Amino acid sequence: MHKYIFKRLLWVIPVLFGVSLIVFAIMHFSPGDPATVILGESAKPEAIAQLREQMGLNQPFIVQYFRYIGNAVFKLDLGRSFINNRPVIGEILIRLPNTIKLAGLSITLAAIVGIPLGVIASRKPYSALDNTTMFVSLLGVSMPTFWQGLLLILVFSLQLRMFPSTGFETWQQMVLPVITLASSSIGSIARITRSSMLDVMGQDFIRTAKAKGISEFRVVYVHILRNALLPVVTVIGLQFGSLLGGAVLTESIFSINGLGTLMVNAIRQRDLVVVQGGVLFIAFIFTLVNLCVDVLYAYIDPRIRSQYK
């Protein structure tokens, strides 16, 4: 098992290499010159040329790339922002806690609400209860985050004055953004739980369990749910990963200072260094989350655990 985890950790290195190369190449070869953006529409061409020289943008692609990777690996230095000259690593670390808190709380809420919803729906497939639960979860998935966030602000901040509309420090400030971000994941988790439950329910060992006279509750929550959890865990892992990088809209509606807004601003301003640093970080966390999911499989499913031995 430990050997397996170690091996998986080693895999992070080539993944990060690949990600950094792709991001670097995309940013390098896309149109739009960082120096022009930094200096604005009223800058003199000589000033732009001088800044390009200073930023090292005139050097060949490969030289730029390896210099970047060298600094990142050996000095833990991701460079300084083109725009405000602050160290990129600092810019990321300031915002990382907010993003992790937001994504973590949202995925927890989504799991706590989503799994029971899925279980309830699967108990009597195609009944009114099932249809209602699935309709609600579909609504959660399909409602645009943007619209939903503003709606919550209108009702709970402006009308009822229960929660503030911006910020992310106190628990009151966290309520609305977490609900907004969680609602689409709740839908996905509920739907996958339901279908996975239905799959397991039809299998022979469940009939056997029922025939042995085990209580309904035990059959559902121990025998069926435990076996149905594998795909659910996968989905939760994937959702968490995408929430880390994909919370942009929620962050921007509630003025939360997170990685998403940092990245979007950086992309707009052609702040290559920040974009690269941010993507590398998200890729790193994403790989770790995937690793955790795989390890969790082993704990949930003895069949998988036995393969590691």
Added chain:
Amino acid sequence: MRFRKSKLVLVLVTLGVFLTACSTGGGGTGGKDTLTVASSADAVTFDIQNTNDQATTRVARQMYEPLIQQNDALELVPGLAESWTALDDTTYEFKLKKDVKFHNGEPFTAKDVEYTMKRAAESEQIGHIVGELDVSKIKVVDDYTIQLGTKEPFGPFLTHLAHPATAILNEKAVTEGGEDYGTNPVGTGPYKFASWIAGSEINVERFEDYHGTPGATEKIKFKVIKENSVRLISLETGEIDIAYDIAPSDIAKVEENKDLTMLKDPNLSTGYIGFNVQSDTPIKDVKVRQAINYAIDVDAILSTVYQGVGSKANGPLNHLVFGADKNPLGYEYDVEKAKALLTEAGYPTGGFTLKLYVGDNNAQRIAIAEIVKEELSKLGITVEITQLEWATYLDATGKGEHDLFILGWTTITTDADYGLYPLFHSSEFGKAGNRSFYKNERVDELLDKGKSTVNPDERLAIYKEAQELISVDAPWIFVNDGENDTAISNKVKGFAHHPSGSHFLSGVSVED
């Protein structure tokens, strides 16, 4: 003994809490001790010579001071210089204020001015603002007297020195701060830097040793709230006191709210639709450009797209700018005239296609693009709209890939030179500003002359002629002059707009 010690601590803590509670109860004015202001973007860096953006200036203006200030009426008034005299056409002498201290305790002297000006001249971001300054003519006469000169006579020199980006820095602070000076700024202004949570908020505090009238509120908090609607809601719920940049569609909502006040005042920006006069299409012909000018209903754009925000542009210069012609230089909406001109030019039924480029970051400009397409289809001209990401857009229009484009310009120096030279002089083709690739030798001559003339009346006459020529040549369709739109809580006292968009806040207070 131990028991007594803990008791003592308890007493001290209680006292401390009590005192803090008292002090946060408000200063002598009885108002709130913190003014909270929200805008849509975060500052870039407070090394103000390394940026030239409004979000930064809005905060920096409270911490830094230039030699000359331009007040809300755009008059030049003393800043750190008490008075100034022109020694000749290219040299000015400034008498500096005494007893001015920087936030780090250092005294302000002529040496700081010398350091600031030399450093500014090297800056890529603001070099153009002090561009005509001749560094070799800087002469420190004594601690409180300094001479600054230009290479050639330069009419708007004093106005350029009033630009917030030329505010005076302290050499020691800049050197000590090194690469991190931008987050540890030191100025002479009424407020000093306190803290900055990047992307979220900036806090400044009243500078107790300020040489002028002290700030009315103890602290100012600048919050970043990107979403227009959320910024407004935060104002409605009382989380903030002032909300900058209210969207045109939200103005009516503010005006209906009896707890809020909507402030609308003209700013220094102007919006236009430009032609690439050298593109390989019929718009090379001035008659076709005039025809298109007649065919666009600018009033309709103002009422539908801008919903009454701002005013119709008179000509290429915003109406507040020194040298702006007061007569309307645009073309009245007249489709028949447009058709007649097209026929004269040899395109009675249109029959050609134009590429219109627009940036993707401005909803109003995108809407204008649609209107242009619609209006020109009536003349048989096909318009293909290309929406580009902002950086790509600047690149493409700089290279002249477009036939038509939509853009704006803010004449930050408030002088016609900066409002016309980069946009219409043939030495400024492309990225430098002249994205119309417009060239008229007489206009070039006039713009050069306007720059090097010092007499204001002569300059007015020169710029008047230049604007009239530009209007006839029609490299632009003049659209609108912009407006500052700020919503404030009725508890806010003493707030007024500055036309530049970065407003002075030291006189602003908030009632409890």
